[in-house]
Amino acid sequence: MSNKFFIQQLKQNGYKITPQRRAIIEALAEAPLAPKASEIWEKIRQKHPDISPDTVYRNLTLLADLGMVQQIYLRSKETSRFEINIPHHHHLVCLKCGCYYCLEGCLVNEQNLKAAKQKGFTVIGHALELYGYCLSCKEVRGEGLKREGKGENES
Amino acid sequence: MSNKFFIQQLKQNGYKITPQRRAIIEALAEAPLAPKASEIWEKIRQKHPDISPDTVYRNLTLLADLGMVQQIYLRSKETSRFEINIPHHHHLVCLKCGCYYCLEGCLVNEQNLKAAKQKGFTVIGHALELYGYCLSCKEVRGEGLKREGKGENES
DNA sequence: ATCCTAAATAAGTTTATTCTTATTTAGAAT
DNA sequence: ATTCTAAATAAGAATAAACTTATTTAGGAT
Numbered sequence: 448m449s450n451k452f453f454i455q456q457l458k459q460n461g462y463k464i465t466p467q468r469r470a471i472i473e474a475l476a477e478a479p480l481a482p483k484a485s486e487i488w489e490k491i492r493q494k495h496p497d498i499s500p501d502t503v504y505r506n507l508t509l510l511a512d513l514g515m516v517q518q519i520y521l522r523s524k525e526t527s528r529f530e531i532n533i534p535h536h537h538h539l540v541c542l543k544c545g546c547y548y549c550l551e552g553c554l555v556n557e558q559n560l561k562a563a564k565q566k567g568f569t570v571i572g573h574a575l576e577l578y579g580y581c582l583s584c585k586e587v588r589g590e591g592l593k594r595e596g597k598g599e600n601e602s
Numbered sequence: 603m604s605n606k607f608f609i610q611q612l613k614q615n616g617y618k619i620t621p622q623r624r625a626i627i628e629a630l631a632e633a634p635l636a637p638k639a640s641e642i643w644e645k646i647r648q649k650h651p652d653i654s655p656d657t658v659y660r661n662l663t664l665l666a667d668l669g670m671v672q673q674i675y676l677r678s679k680e681t682s683r684f685e686i687n688i689p690h691h692h693h694l695v696c697l698k699c700g701c702y703y704c705l706e707g708c709l710v711n712e713q714n715l716k717a718a719k720q721k722g723f724t725v726i727g728h729a730l731e732l733y734g735y736c737l738s739c740k741e742v743r744g745e746g747l748k749r750e751g752k753g754e755n756e757s
Numbered sequence: 758a759t760c761c762t763a764a765a766t767a768a769g770t771t772t773a774t775t776c777t778t779a780t781t782t783a784g785a786a787t
Numbered sequence: 788a789t790t791c792t793a794a795a796t797a798a799g800a801a802t803a804a805a806c807t808t809a810t811t812t813a814g815g816a817t
Contacts, residue, residue, distance in 0.1 A: 463783050463794060485773080499797045504774065506795095512677070512697050512733070520675055520729065522667070526773070539723045542667050550717050559709040560732070566703060567737035568694045574675065575730040577715070578667070582722035618764060618813050640803085654767045659804060661765095681803070 450476055453531075456515055467491075467498055471506050481519060481530035514572040521545055522578055537575045543584035550577075605631055608686075611670055622646075622653055626661050636674060636685035669727040676700055677733055692730045698739035705732075 453472045454464055462468075470491045475482070482490070488503045507529050510516035519528045519538050525545040539548040555573055563570050608627045609619055617623075625646045630637070637645070643658045662684050665671035674683045674693050680700040694703040710728055718725050 465783070465795065467796075497797075500773090501775075501798085502796060508677075522663075539718050539721065539725070541723075542726070548721060548723065554710055554714040555730070555732075562705050563694055563732055563734070566694065568696075568703065568732075568734055570694070570732045570734040571697070572734070573730060573732040575710070575728060577710075577718055577723075577725045577728040579718070579723055579725040579727070620765065620813070622766075652767075655803090656768085656805075657766060 453510075453515055456513065460513060462509070466495065467502050468506055470495055470498065471503060471510075475510075475516065475529060475531050481517075481528040483526050483528055485526070487529070512572075518574065519547060520574065520576055521547060522576070537577070539577050539579065539581070541581040541584055542578050543580055546581055548581070608665075608670055611668065615668060617664070621650065622657050623661055625650055625653065626658060626665075630665075630671065630684060630686050636672075636683035638681050638683055640681070642684070667727075673729065674702060675729065675731055676702060677731070692732070694736070695731050695733050696736040696739055697733050698735055701736055703736075 450469070450472050454469070457464060457468065471487060474487045474490045478486070478490075484500075484503055484507055487507070488498070488500050491498050491503070507516065507518070511518040511529065515531070517530050517535070519530065519540070521527060521540050522542060528547070535553050537550045537554055539550060541547070554575060560570055605624070605627050609624070612619060612623065626642060629642045629645045633641075633645075639655075639658055639662055642662070643653070643655050646653050646658070662671065662673070666673040666684065670686070672685050672690070674685065674695070676682060676695050677697060683702070690708055692705045692709055694705060696702070709730060715725055
């Protein structure tokens, strides 16, 4: 919950604590919804006008690779969203309007992962998105798969 | 297995059959590995030098949205790969070298999807990637998360 | 066979993301 | 406190992916 936890995790993995990294973690923690990379960048620029977008992308990817942050692949033409990963869970993503919903709990259990272990693969995280159509888009399904508005989200 | 099946599926969903779409399906079916969008584009250009990359991207997305093709999100800095979706399965993706392995079967069952249905969400597909470190990258784990070579794949 | 219309495409533009390189800095060692 | 070095950053270039618009075309209707 606390940002200190994330800082500590970074240190434990041998990464340096920079003002930029603090700002990114702060922005993620304060955001009401899972923000896009561009939104995080915009937010941080208010206080740190000189932060580069590359730094934001790079660190979001790092946090996601470390399993501290979850990247939600929204498909469609939507860009990914990032959310602080507590508790771990998965998402429903609408292919038409791009909205998404959080599912409680995790659909992948230890048993699912045994094949990976047998191959000698060390799993440190996973991403699962279920794609389909939300309630309000279902009726208009017939209109092809063109996306319309941006849709509203749910934390 | 046959390309005709994919053509038929497109027709059933109300999409037109264009030479470009035939070429994309052909290229996917003939590829020994799951190709990247750019690789498909390059291959098709040999016969159809005038096909635009946009058409390739657009149709790969369409096929993925229809569940006929599976898009593998390789993370890292690798671009996605696309494979013809028979039989449906999931992947192990190495965060270090970008290689991937196919898992047999599907880890998501009907029971997993009940929450989605309760929300009135119609699931037409899903993507699940397990991220971690392959056997040969495991030892070098300590070197941070920088990616090195491109790694070899497995169909 | 010809016509018609929505869908699909190509071309060019725009945006998002990643890469490259020179510079700066966090944090360890002195 | 100062020095040192690998890691991190900023800036700008390069690439990937998506959008916009005018044109073409698949496939149904005539």
